[in-house]
Amino acid sequence: MEIINLRQRMMSVARQIHREGNRTIGFVPTMGALHAGHLSLVQAARARCDVVVVSVFVNPAQFGPQEDFASYPRDLMHDSALLDEFTVDYVFAPTVEDIYPKGFATYVTVEGLSDGLEGAARPGHFRGVTTVVALLLNIVRPDFAFFGQKDAQQAIVIRQMVRDLAFDSEVVVLPTARAQSGLALSSRNDYLDDEQRSAATVLYRSLSRAAAEYDNGERNPARLIEAVKSTVATEPLARLDYVSINDAETLDQLDELGDRPALISMAAFIGKTRLIDNVILGKAQKQDASGAKA
Numbered sequence: 607m608e609i610i611n612l613r614q615r616m617m618s619v620a621r622q623i624h625r626e627g628n629r630t631i632g633f634v635p636t637m638g639a640l641h642a643g644h645l646s647l648v649q650a651a652r653a654r655c656d657v658v659v660v661s662v663f664v665n666p667a668q669f670g671p672q673e674d675f676a677s678y679p680r681d682l683m684h685d686s687a688l689l690d691e692f693t694v695d696y697v698f699a700p701t702v703e704d705i706y707p708k709g710f711a712t713y714v715t716v717e718g719l720s721d722g723l724e725g726a727a728r729p730g731h732f733r734g735v736t737t738v739v740a741l742l743l744n745i746v747r748p749d750f751a752f753f754g755q756k757d758a759q760q761a762i763v764i765r766q767m768v769r770d771l772a773f774d775s776e777v778v779v780l781p782t783a784r785a786q787s788g789l790a791l792s793s794r795n796d797y798l799d800d801e802q803r804s805a806a807t808v809l810y811r812s813l814s815r816a817a818a819e820y821d822n823g824e825r826n827p828a829r830l831i832e833a834v835k836s837t838v839a840t841e842p843l844a845r846l847d848y849v850s851i852n853d854a855e856t857l858d859q860l861d862e863l864g865d866r867p868a869l870i871s872m873a874a875f876i877g878k879t880r881l882i883d884n885v886i887l888g889k890a891q892k893q894d895a896s897g898a899k900a
């Protein structure tokens with residue numbers, strides 16, 4: 607495994623792999639502080655591709671001024687050791703200056719899809735995400751790029767960007783990895799103490815309650831949203847930021863649930879830590895561990 611810090615080196619490695627022909631590149635972009643959720647993407651990339659590249663880059667452009675860019679957990683040594691165990695070929699860990707050199711002036715925005723939900727709660731967030739993912743896709747030029755359903759809106763926004771700008775990469779989205787408690791794995795869980803970690807299970811509990819009501823035939827989004835709100839209200843350490851039900855592909859707000867899969871997504875504060883989670887209601891396409899459609 608080689609750790610690459612410079613985009614020039616990463617680009618020349620990718621160019622070489624493509625020139626040799628017949629070898630596919632699988633790419634997993636991350637911000638590090640790796641957990642089993644990230645590693646499930648790495649495993650899928652390993653199973654499907656000849657060469658696996660994982661980027662570790664805490665992207666300042668996707669953090670708001672009041673957010674946790676400075677304190678975001680960073681441990682490249684530990685991450686690299688884990689990735690080595692998972693037989694990753696290249697870790698791309700550039701500096702901020704290498705990605706955004708002086709004079710950097712080009713940003714990528716996916717209009718519409720970036721505006722609601724996380725985009726509304728975190729202005730500029732998706733502009734930062736799409737800009738860095740566009741850059742990384744140009745640097746690594748992967749055949750397949752792997753993302754987690756944990757960040758459902760992000761996956762939808764990136765799919766749209768890849769389609770619109772004709773990136774020569776296929777986006778693969780894999781299921782949310784959870785702790786036994788149901789808590790969605792997240793690097794930001796590192797901020798939680800034991801009591802908060804137990805309180806944080808209320809996100810998935812509340813979504814599961816809405817999903818159970820849906821499975822029992824409830825089709826009124828307002829009642830499903832109420833199920834989430836009332837469950838979160840039982841947890842004194844939790845404060846709901848938003849909960850929303852949207853079409854799982856277009857993110858259109860839904861007044862009524864029909865046949866199409868719906869995304870129920872939420873954000874909540876546990877203390878100062880903001881966590882997100884989501885589940886799909888209705889017949890979403892299942893994906894197996896390699897990302898292939900079942």
Ligand code: AMP
Nearest residue numbers: 636637638643753754756757782783791
């Ligand atoms: P991050 O390091 O948070 O930017 O995440 C890097 C990638 O890992 C993104 O595609 C995330 O959606 C994905 N990811 C993060 N947490 C999970 C999880 N619990 N399960 C599956 N994928 C995840």
